[in-house]
Amino acid sequence: MTRLLDCQEVTKSFGGVPVLKGISLELHPGTVTALAGENGAGKSTLMKIATGQLRADTGTVTIGEHTLSAGDPRDAVRHGVVIVPQELASIDDMTVYENMFVGREKRRGILLDRRAMIKEAAEALAVFDVSISPTARMGSLPVGLRQIIEIVKAARTGAQVVMLDEPTSAISEREVEGLYKVMKQLRDRGVAMVYTTHKMAEIRAIADRVVVLRDGKLITDESLADITDDEIVTAMIGRELEHLFPAVGKDTGDVVLEVENLLVAGASEPVNLTVRRGEIVGLAGLVGAGRTELLEALFGMRSVISGTIKVDGKLITKGRPAAAITAGMAMVPEDRKVNGVVLSMSVLDNGSLPRLASFSIAGWLRNKSRSTAVAGAMESVRLRSRGLSQSVGTLSGGNQQKVVLARWLTGTVNVLLLDEPTRGVDVGARSEIYRIITEFASRGMAVVMASSDMPEIVGLSHRAFVMREGAFVGELDRQALDHPEVQDSVFRLATALDSRSETPAAEQRPSLEEAQQ
Numbered sequence: 001m002t003r004l005l006d007c008q009e010v011t012k013s014f015g016g017v018p019v020l021k022g023i024s025l026e027l028h029p030g031t032v033t034a035l036a037g038e039n040g041a042g043k044s045t046l047m048k049i050a051t052g053q054l055r056a057d058t059g060t061v062t063i064g065e066h067t068l069s070a071g072d073p074r075d076a077v078r079h080g081v082v083i084v085p086q087e088l089a090s091i092d093d094m095t096v097y098e099n100m101f102v103g104r105e106k107r108r109g110i111l112l113d114r115r116a117m118i119k120e121a122a123e124a125l126a127v128f129d130v131s132i133s134p135t136a137r138m139g140s141l142p143v144g145l146r147q148i149i150e151i152v153k154a155a156r157t158g159a160q161v162v163m164l165d166e167p168t169s170a171i172s173e174r175e176v177e178g179l180y181k182v183m184k185q186l187r188d189r190g191v192a193m194v195y196t197t198h199k200m201a202e203i204r205a206i207a208d209r210v211v212v213l214r215d216g217k218l219i220t221d222e223s224l225a226d227i228t229d230d231e232i233v234t235a236m237i238g239r240e241l242e243h244l245f246p247a248v249g250k251d252t253g254d255v256v257l258e259v260e261n262l263l264v265a266g267a268s269e270p271v272n273l274t275v276r277r278g279e280i281v282g283l284a285g286l287v288g289a290g291r292t293e294l295l296e297a298l299f300g301m302r303s304v305i306s307g308t309i310k311v312d313g314k315l316i317t318k319g320r321p322a323a324a325i326t327a328g329m330a331m332v333p334e335d336r337k338v339n340g341v342v343l344s345m346s347v348l349d350n351g352s353l354p355r356l357a358s359f360s361i362a363g364w365l366r367n368k369s370r371s372t373a374v375a376g377a378m379e380s381v382r383l384r385s386r387g388l389s390q391s392v393g394t395l396s397g398g399n400q401q402k403v404v405l406a407r408w409l410t411g412t413v414n415v416l417l418l419d420e421p422t423r424g425v426d427v428g429a430r431s432e433i434y435r436i437i438t439e440f441a442s443r444g445m446a447v448v449m450a451s452s453d454m455p456e457i458v459g460l461s462h463r464a465f466v467m468r469e470g471a472f473v474g475e476l477d478r479q480a481l482d483h484p485e486v487q488d489s490v491f492r493l494a495t496a497l498d499s500r501s502e503t504p505a506a507e508q509r510p511s512l513e514e515a516q517q
């Protein structure tokens with residue numbers, strides 16, 4: 001079989017620590033290879049080396065007959081190899097179409113041909129069945145949609161090899177379907193794809209081969225027909241995973257969070273919600289359904305039109321995160337790069353950010369107690385770092401997420417707000433995070449968790465609400481969550497799909513751009 005891309009004995013170290021220990025991988029036309037492995041296993045590093053973003057220490061990457069000049073992404077692109085990176089590089093101040101054509105602008109004479117670019121962008125986006133206006137500002141879109149745009153952009157360059165580094169971690173089922181559609185089209189055209197995901201169902205749904213990395217070594221390289229899910233998980237984490245979800249706690253206490261008639265700007269209706277101590281409430285819905293906006297409003301990061309928020313019976317001043325934190329609210333945001341962590345800062349500094357005041361006396365940081373508290377918190381999520389001084393930007397994606405979650409563990413929390421808490425987190429670490437969330441709840445916290453991962457909503461929640469256009473359109477109690485067809489009913493509620501009609505309600509949906517306003 002012809003090879004499109006061939007990595008031979010690739011090694012890479014960072015600061016003397018080996019991250020890839022001799023990886024060889026060949027890619028053939030018209031195939032989809034799932035690249036699996038724990039957070040920090042070396043998946044992104046391998047993809048970056050194969051696409052010229054990073055220079056290998058030893059080993060070679062060949063594209064057809066051409067040996068890639070190490071560390072030269074343009075050389076890779078010229079030879080038809082592109083990457084959609086895990087941490088997006090889109091330019092938020094530009095529009096969707098400008099992002100899609102950046103560096104390859106269409107011109108008429110010396111002038112930019114905006115009309116042609118907008119038209120072409122609209123056509124390319126239509127394939128994904130997501131209504132995004134090409135003239136929307138990139139920064140106004142949720143991260144899931146920005147990711148889709150990056151994929152469409154890569155697909156359009158005529159690449160022969162496309163590397164997708166966790167393209168689905170932030171998007172919901174509906175957008176995943178659109179992504180698969182395009183991946184299948186690319187595969188039929190002979191494109192070779194490598195795809196990282198932490199979700200087993202996705203590996204099965206789209207890939208024909210799975211390659212597992214563990215601690216920088218290639219552990220498994222199999223056709224998917226020849227390997228079971230359990231075998232893949234075991235190869236990834238080096239042990240068998242017993243239960244992904246801990247048992248849902250039985251005891252719930254007094255009401256701690258009371259939300260009355262809270263109307264968030266852009267929502268179609270106000271929201272009412274009470275959550276008890278020990279209770280985990282899930283928020284399901286499509287990308288753009290208003291889950292993030294609601295959580296942000298609760299945490300004072302977004303202004304609201306009317307309504308009240310009470311914690312432990314006390315009214316919270318709206319629109320002020322500091323007031324929310326004082327009342328014992330904690331927030332783990334969806335886009336960790338924007339609202340979560342400061343990538344250039346160390347684990348220690350990030351870990352103490354939310355509670356800096358409690359670690360200081362008269363303006364002086366109490367370094368001992370600070371590092372003890374942060375070290376304890378990071379240990380409890382089994383953070384993989386080279387110590388508290390490592391900058392968060394150099395941690396693997398999943399480990400960055402653990403820092404965002406763990407930093408609240410240094411003090412008391414009454415209400416924990418989670419937005420896609422396991423986005424990009426590997427199965428092993430995910431089961432740890434689920435354990436931590438359940439533990440948080442059983443210690444008397446009220447948890448509100450937005451997630452696009454249905455198994456996560458079903459596995460953890462006492463109750464769940466389905467959101468659409470910023471409003472609750474359905475509530476599922478534990479019994480409903482256990483129903484085998486829960487996924488279907490959630491989807492119907494989330495899309496306003498009439499139960500009698502067979503066609504998806506795409507036309508009735510407001511455009512996602514409108515929903516964002």
Ligand SMILES: Nc1ncnc2c1ncn2[C@@H]1O[C@H](COP(=O)(O)OP(=O)(O)OP(=O)(O)O)[C@@H](O)[C@H]1O
Binds near residue numbers: 044394395426
């Ligand atoms: N620029 C860097 N400087 C120092 N260490 C780095 C750098 N980039 C990556 N690493 C380290 O290399 C290891 C592999 O990271 P990589 O991002 O390849 O993991 P991954 O398999 O993609 O993980 P994830 O599933 O979390 O995305 C990690 O331990 C990470 O901390």
Ligand SMILES: [Mg+2]
Binds near residue numbers: 043044045396397
């Ligand atoms: Mg990665």
